[in-house]
Amino acid sequence: KNQVEQSPQSLIILEGKNCTLQCNYTVSPFSNLRWYKQDTGRGPVSLTIMTFSENTKSNGRYTATLDADTKQSSLHITASQLSDSASYICVVSAVGFSGGYNKLIFGAGTRLAVHP
C-alpha cells in the first residue's frame, strides 16, 4: 500500500535553533518527493521538489535530503524563525497510474511551533 508517514507529529523548538523533520514512504514506483509548508488556515506552499537522482536540495534555510534506497527524506530547518511555525507536508509522487498520470500521496504533516 502506498503510504507516506511523517514524524514527529508535532515539535516545539526555540527561535534560532535547528530542527529536522522526517518522512518515510512506501510509495512505488517513485517519481518525485516534495515538501510543502502550510501556515494555519492557508494553502500549502512548495519548498522543494526532488527526483530520484537528487540527494539534497536547499531553499534558503530549508534543506531537504532524499535517500531513495531507504525511502526516507528529511527536511532540515536552520536558525529557525517565528515565521517557520507551520505544518510541513511531505508528498510523494508515484509513477504510472491509469491514463499515464502519476498519483500524489500526502503525509499528514508535522506541526512545528517556534517559540521566542
Place this chain on the structure above:
Amino acid sequence: DGGITQSPKYLFRKEGQNVTLSCEQNLNHDAMYWYRQDPGQGLRLIYYSQIVNDFQKGDIAEGYSVSREKKESFPLTVTSAQKNPTAFYLCASSNDLTFSYEQYFGPGTRLTVT
C-alpha cells in the same frame, strides 16, 4: 497564494443543503484540482480536470460534483449526499497534466455543516 483565489474563506451551511465553493486561477494553468483536508490526515483528491469541459473523479468523489466551463474556473459543489462535509477544502492548479510536478494551492475554504 500563487494566483489562485478561493471564496469564501469560511462557509457555514445546514445539513441537507448543497453548497458551491469557488476556485479561480490566473496562472493560465491547464490542470486544476480539488482536495479535502481533515485534521491528522493527508490531503485527499476529490476531483481533477486537465482541460476545459473535462474532469475526472479522484479518490473521494462521492457526494461532490464539479464543472470546468472556463480554463480559469473550477467550482466544487458539496451535495447533501456527502456524509461528512465539514472540512478544509483546497483548490490547486498546475501546468502539468500528469501530477508530476508542482501544484500551486489556493488559500482554502473552511466549510462547516451543522
